Amino acid sequence: MKDKNQRIKYGFKKILTGSDLSLRKLAIMEIDSGIAGPTVWITAAVHGDEVGGAAVIHEVVKSVRQKPLLKGALKAMPIMNPIGFEASTRNISVIEEDLNRSFPGDKNGRLSERMAETIFSTITSTKPQLVLDLHNDWNKSVPYLLIDPYPGKEFKTTHYIARRLAFTSGFLMIQEEDESDSFKTLSGSMIKAGIPALTLELGESYVVNEKNVRDGVSAIWRILSELEMVKPDPALELFFKPPKEFLNKALSYYDGPKSQTSGLVRYFTRPGEIIRTGETIAKIYNVFGKLQETAVAEKDGIVLGYPDTAVSFPGAPLAAFGVL
Ligand SMILES: [Zn+2]
Structure with a gap:
């Protein structure tokens, strides 16, 4: 069903002019229902190698074109870091700066800060009710949602609203601890x-995993329906359904155990599995195949993922968990 009141606009913001005089731009998609209501932004690929979120945005926009918004407006930036995207790198490749540690940005700052400022001011000028920033993680990882660290009393309500909406997503939820640069991220600065x-966090980087795209669309649709911007869609099931024990709880992030030796890591657990204290996570072998170390879980938790390389060295975390 098409809705003639719904307006769709695709446009650009300028990032910079390249040395060959090519214009580098930030692509923006806007769908306005024409009915008063919340404005929600969905953003992706602030890290250039985290490409899956762009596909999630394309799918959400496609759905909203077919089933128009009930109210409000949906706006999106599918690729916030086009320079990193084209080089398949996390950072803005030409300057090796992390765009997601450069918010809220600075018009006169480094390139990453200038780009961050363009993104930040574009979003904040629309006074949105919510921003959903899509990322990807290790190759071996399950989708999960990150709730920013507690921002202090002044922004207690903002944090509470974000947290409440997170609970409607159906995803595993990780409550982040305070870190020095956590407010330089897009979500933290918002x-x-x-x-x-x-x-x-929607599973693997570098390639589009269709299952993770589907889970991303599903989580976003649940959140949009909670905001009464779309009708709930019971057909949108999650591929990765978090086990009951870990669902509807804000989990802590735990990366460990730390490897004590160097060598080749072989895993005995998979992302999404529940693991109990004392169970084997991985074994580390030396170059001749001799067992160096058996790494066991130090806490009960659910495996979120493990690193992209099988190389261990002393002090390297072997996996990431959500723990109760
Ligand atoms: Zn990322």
Whole structure:
């Protein structure tokens, strides 16, 4: 069903002019229902190698074109870091700066800060009710949602709203601990601007995994239906359904155990599995195949993922968990 009141607009913001005089731009998609209601932004590929979120945005927009918004507006930036995207790198490849540690940005700062400022001011000028920032993680990882660290009393309500919406996603939820640069991220800077924001980690980087795309669309649709912007769609099931024990709880992030030796890592657990204290996570072998170490879980938790390389060295975390 098409809705003639719904307006769709695709456009650009300028990032910079290249040395060959080519214009580098930030692509923006806007769908306005024409009916008063919340504005929600979905953003992706702030890390250039985390490409899956762009496909999630394309699918959400496709759905909203077919089933128009009930109210409000949906806006999206499918590729925030086009320079990193084209080089398949996390950072802005030409300067090796992390765009997602450069918010809220600075018009006169480094390139990453200038790009961050363009993104930040474009989003905040629309006074949105929510920003959903889509990321990807290790090759071996399950989708989960990150709730920013508690931002202090002043932004308590903003944080609370974000957290409440996170609970409607159906995803595993990780409550992040305070870190020195956590408010330099897009979501962290939004919360400090009084705008609820969440980060979705949608499985592997570099390639589009269709199952993770589907889970991303599903989680976003649930959140949009909670905001009464779309009708709930019971057909949108999650491929990765978190086990009951870990669902509807804000989990802590735990990366460990730390390897004590160097060598080749072989895993005995998979992302999404529940693991109990004392169970084997991985074994580490030396170059001749001799067992160096058996790494066991130090806490009960659910495996979120493990690193992309099988190389261990002393002090390297072997996996990441959500723990109760
Ligand atoms: Zn990322």
